[in-house]
Amino acid sequence: MLLGKKRELGQRVEDIKIGENLKLTEKIEDKDLLLYLGLTNDSNPLYIQHDFALKTSFEKPVVPNIMLTGILTSAISKYIPGPGSYIVSQQLDFLKPVYHYATIDFNLEVVKVDIERNEVIVQVKGIDEQGEIVVQGKITANPPRIAED
Template sequence: MNIGKPRKIGKTIDEIVEGDSLSVTESIEDQQLLLYLGLTNDANPLYIQHDYASQTPYERPIVPSIMLMGIVTSAISKHLPGPGSHVVNFSVNFVEVVHHYETITFDFEVIKVDKMKEVITISVEAVNIENDRVLDAVVLVQPPIKLVESSDVNE
């Protein structure tokens, strides 16, 4: 951690326009699943036990829904609008389950810029390799605020 080092922030609300978009592709691997399950102490057999999951309608272990939400919020924090942004509302519909080792493509699009409320609305759709929709989301985000640099302030 570099305290005092200037960091690049993402797009401010004045730099974002409706139609801005991003596409992120993620493969869900064992390492990510085990880290999540270890951090949350979540031992749901549907997520990790092949013998249990094989007896359910899902047939094999599935990815925890919150991990998919984490991929969405991470892309917002890293890319659109980027560092310094804050998710203030998240509405999601899990259309289909995602199984271990699947590759998912998340498509993001800014559908509204509300300068009065200083939030943007991002629509997210995720599909698997077969192009089946697995997730739809609408995320309200406060973009990063441009900070005044100390050299810009009259002392």
């Protein structure tokens, strides 16, 4: 757990370069879904009930899109720009449903650095086991900045 531990700040905007990238792989497990549902009190049966999902066009439970968003924003907070960064906007398109137990490869790449505004834009993409894009878009973040006394 990170509570109580001193963490280094992530990259400053001056140190970030266009083209920096990160690739990570996430497998969606039952525990992740249950934590999300418990935390948000989201009771949409499409996310967990197989008999309900069978009656829909999805045919089986789907992963909530906000969970995929959380994986992406977590990568921004951990890696690019890293600890201390703050997400100011996100534009994401969910092109295909993600089902339980899916493994998704996420790709993040810095496409714009604005030093004056202390802002970076990270292009994001999630690809499923079939090689199809399930989520894509851009996340804008303010890299960490040390407060001036």
